[in-house]
Amino acid sequence: MMLCGNTLAVYRGRFAPSPTGLLHFGSLVAAVGSYLDAKSNHGEWLVRIDDLDPPRVVPGASKEILSTLDSLGMEWDGEVVYQSQRNDIYQEALASLNKLGLIYPCACTRKKIIDSGMMGMSGPIYPGTCRNNRSVHAKLSAWRIETKSDPIVFQDLLSGSICQRLNREVGDFVLQRADGVYAYQLAVVVDDAEQNITHVVRGADLQDSTPRQIYLQQLLGYPVLTYMHLPLVTNHAGEKLSKQTQATPIDLSNALAQLIAALGFLGQEPPVDLSNSDIPSFWQWAIENWRLEKIPCQI
Ligand SMILES: [Zn+2]
Numbered sequence: 169m170m171l172c173g174n175t176l177a178v179y180r181g182r183f184a185p186s187p188t189g190l191l192h193f194g195s196l197v198a199a200v201g202s203y204l205d206a207k208s209n210h211g212e213w214l215v216r217i218d219d220l221d222p223p224r225v226v227p228g229a230s231k232e233i234l235s236t237l238d239s240l241g242m243e244w245d246g247e248v249v250y251q252s253q254r255n256d257i258y259q260e261a262l263a264s265l266n267k268l269g270l271i272y273p274c275a276c277t278r279k280k281i282i283d284s285g286m287m288g289m290s291g292p293i294y295p296g297t298c299r300n301n302r303s304v305h306a307k308l309s310a311w312r313i314e315t316k317s318d319p320i321v322f323q324d325l326l327s328g329s330i331c332q333r334l335n336r337e338v339g340d341f342v343l344q345r346a347d348g349v350y351a352y353q354l355a356v357v358v359d360d361a362e363q364n365i366t367h368v369v370r371g372a373d374l375q376d377s378t379p380r381q382i383y384l385q386q387l388l389g390y391p392v393l394t395y396m397h398l399p400l401v402t403n404h405a406g407e408k409l410s411k412q413t414q415a416t417p418i419d420l421s422n423a424l425a426q427l428i429a430a431l432g433f434l435g436q437e438p439p440v441d442l443s444n445s446d447i448p449s450f451w452q453w454a455i456e457n458w459r460l461e462k463i464p465c466q467i
Pocket of ligand 1: 273274275276296297298299
């Protein structure tokens, strides 16, 4: 805890990897950025496993990710939380939104949505087909939430002011898929609130989904969070490193070199002699010298 004037402020950050593969350099950068921002603010750093979508989960990947973080000297606070074990609390949140009259069943196929909707920054914009036709059989349906035309604005610590009108730019979005799996947008909001997270530091690929999360936070009466979206690591083809783009798992035979590379990617200019030190010395230097103004803007 730290004292800021007369108010008692707490920093609780988190890292929430998906166990769809092992930690690669892109996810390492997000982990290092969120860890350093939390630790340099004397905050806590939690780890949450985003294993909501069972078909995408690779057996053993969660355990490997945690073991990799451990080998890199990244200590998390509290118990690791698994989203796959939290369906009850997501269901409660969905029920609260239902009471507000804002969710409705949708049985449209992806093809139908693509054919009738415009393309937005996060995929096709749902044209609202089922919004006014609530007689659809709910058992075979996804659940969507109505979006509004009011602008949702937040201040990203790196990118500055971000504004989105959800109804025009995203459309009514899914909170629960037809197969019963809760959407990332709902789960992340419920988990951040339930774990008293105050700061979200993650990759810039999630910046566009932040207004959807803020909208849900507002409806559910959750506190406002501070956001920082870090530049993304891309491959030679300009694609984000991910399992889909065949990113290689990080090489733990030289863990210190991987950490120094991640810190360098975040613009922190680690001194050359840090590579002759050890992991505890690395973290000591990195925490003491963490400067947001050095982080490069997303290209
Ligand atoms: Zn529909």
